[in-house]
Amino acid sequence: MRSRIVFGKYIEGSSWVHRLDPRAKTASMLLFMAAVFVTDSYASILALLLFAAVVIMSTRIPLAMFARAIKPLLFIIVFIFLFHVLFETSGQSFIDLGPFTLYAGGLERGIVSASRMILFIAFAAILTFTTRPESLVQGLGSLLMPLRFIGLSPGKIALMVGIALRFIPTVFEEAERIWKAQLARGLNLSEKPLVKRAMLLLSLLVPVLAGSFRRAVDLADSMEARGYRLGVARTSYRALQWSSRDTLFLLSFALPVTAGILL
Amino acid sequence: MTVKRGSFTVVLGAPGSGKSTLLQHLNGLLLPMEGKVASGDVTLGAAAAENGGLPEGTTPRKRTKAEKKELDASLLKLRKKTGLVFQFPEKQLFEETVLQDLSFGPLNFGCNPQEAEAAARNAAKEVDLDAGLLDKSPFQLSGGQMRKAAIASVLASGPQVIALDEPTASLDQQSREELLLLLKALCRDEGKTILIVTHRLEEVLPYGDDFVVISKGRHVFQGSAGELLGRRDVLEEAGIVVPPYLSMLEELARSMKVPLPMDALSPKEAARWIAETLSGSR
Ligand SMILES: Nc1ncnc2c1ncn2[C@@H]1O[C@H](COP(=O)(O)OP(=O)(O)O)[C@@H](O)[C@H]1O
Ligand SMILES: [Mg+2]
Numbered sequence: 001m002r003s004r005i006v007f008g009k010y011i012e013g014s015s016w017v018h019r020l021d022p023r024a025k026t027a028s029m030l031l032f033m034a035a036v037f038v039t040d041s042y043a044s045i046l047a048l049l050l051f052a053a054v055v056i057m058s059t060r061i062p063l064a065m066f067a068r069a070i071k072p073l074l075f076i077i078v079f080i081f082l083f084h085v086l087f088e089t090s091g092q093s094f095i096d097l098g099p100f101t102l103y104a105g106g107l108e109r110g111i112v113s114a115s116r117m118i119l120f121i122a123f124a125a126i127l128t129f130t131t132r133p134e135s136l137v138q139g140l141g142s143l144l145m146p147l148r149f150i151g152l153s154p155g156k157i158a159l160m161v162g163i164a165l166r167f168i169p170t171v172f173e174e175a176e177r178i179w180k181a182q183l184a185r186g187l188n189l190s191e192k193p194l195v196k197r198a199m200l201l202l203s204l205l206v207p208v209l210a211g212s213f214r215r216a217v218d219l220a221d222s223m224e225a226r227g228y229r230l231g232v233a234r235t236s237y238r239a240l241q242w243s244s245r246d247t248l249f250l251l252s253f254a255l256p257v258t259a260g261i262l263l
Numbered sequence: 264m265t266v267k268r269g270s271f272t273v274v275l276g277a278p279g280s281g282k283s284t285l286l287q288h289l290n291g292l293l294l295p296m297e298g299k300v301a302s303g304d305v306t307l308g309a310a311a312a313e314n315g316g317l318p319e320g321t322t323p324r325k326r327t328k329a330e331k332k333e334l335d336a337s338l339l340k341l342r343k344k345t346g347l348v349f350q351f352p353e354k355q356l357f358e359e360t361v362l363q364d365l366s367f368g369p370l371n372f373g374c375n376p377q378e379a380e381a382a383a384r385n386a387a388k389e390v391d392l393d394a395g396l397l398d399k400s401p402f403q404l405s406g407g408q409m410r411k412a413a414i415a416s417v418l419a420s421g422p423q424v425i426a427l428d429e430p431t432a433s434l435d436q437q438s439r440e441e442l443l444l445l446l447k448a449l450c451r452d453e454g455k456t457i458l459i460v461t462h463r464l465e466e467v468l469p470y471g472d473d474f475v476v477i478s479k480g481r482h483v484f485q486g487s488a489g490e491l492l493g494r495r496d497v498l499e500e501a502g503i504v505v506p507p508y509l510s511m512l513e514e515l516a517r518s519m520k521v522p523l524p525m526d527a528l529s530p531k532e533a534a535r536w537i538a539e540t541l542s543g544s545r
Contacts, residue, residue, distance in 0.1 A: 181349065
């Protein structure tokens, strides 16, 4: 189970994308998400796909890793695609399929929506694949600094995100071990109907959730025991350094956004 | 390695030598990639690991539906026969109350709710777990109580083979002895096969019939306690500490130039031997 989840994982590498400032990457990603959000035509989505392909190639991370990040959500993507294709009635109709008539507008919306999902995931994956969780959190904390003025604590938010990222695999491990404990005492799935099986999987949620709460309390205790205090100014082991490359990267992302809005 | 039916077998090995991994093979939580696990009429060969095996990166081929069904059936059979007490008890309990946890196994193996509850209460009594704790959440228990609950949850389904991964680790001296005595009684009086993992050689010396040593994932020794103590090279390589009183015994035998008795295993017997030797040679 563990090995299959690649989302949120960092993959060691030395490409220029890896070396960028996490703030540049996070901000660029937000820009890109905005661009993805406003696109609604073949032309613009194709441009974004090309753009994404270039960034993905430069990370020098095998494409298969990105495919694995998308795979768990494939079902939803296909669903969204079919939904648009089957039920959208704009544009010219071109195929008649008994109860359904397919329209060009529906096909376009289907493809665009599915591509949007893929782009969202791909970019979130680029960010986490090429950035150490610590740097990501540090960058986020620094980007969120303006929130101080409305009374929120950027440090707290960054800490929360950091812990969440750190504990994604742990939660899966927890689910796996409860599963194992149940199997060891004779849990047998194959004889049960599908609905019952789904219920059993659902019943894992309660102990996993309870386990997470216990873990959270222990974590807080052990952090405090070693002198961690919330809301105190902290120095970082790795200082963030903004270089001209980062400015360039950010600017290159501003391009598709404006293009996307204009197109 | 082979484990004889009705024996008290001890598995020894340094941390990380693969003891827990071995135990998980015994009831099919892990499937072998090489070799096989045979128990009664159930055999899990290397082919079982194709897909479904938990070791990472082994998915050469999906099992067909029929094969999967067959595997599931043999796994269930194996799991009914072999109870596994995990290394960390808190990793084994998952239900809302201790009683539910103890009934989980019996229910899965075909008991009705009344029978399951009776089996659960009985198992709790066997490990001397306070009946008042049965309605609590497993996570309100102390480490030692959790350990007992975990062992009871396995006993409740009445397995023929009971495999325990370092069961004495979080127990105090007294509970530790009680547990070993209980296991010995199960083995002697009910003919159960006990397989116990530990790295404390001294606590199992008086109880074990058969000793297995593993080192770096390989089985390096199997034999009686006397044979094991005669193989210091094996113990050393596997990183197992010889009980201090035995080292003392050896030292004594050497300096007094008397032969070392191989049957002096428990501290009590050792003490008697020392007393006899000293009074005899004086
Ligand atoms: N026969 C083996 N071949 C390869 N790896 C093994 C083997 N046995 C154990 N391992 C690996 O060694 C590690 C420690 O094993 P574990 O069973 O937890 O040790 P122990 O319980 O003795 O401390 C695990 O990561 C396990 O996957
Ligand atoms: Mg272990």
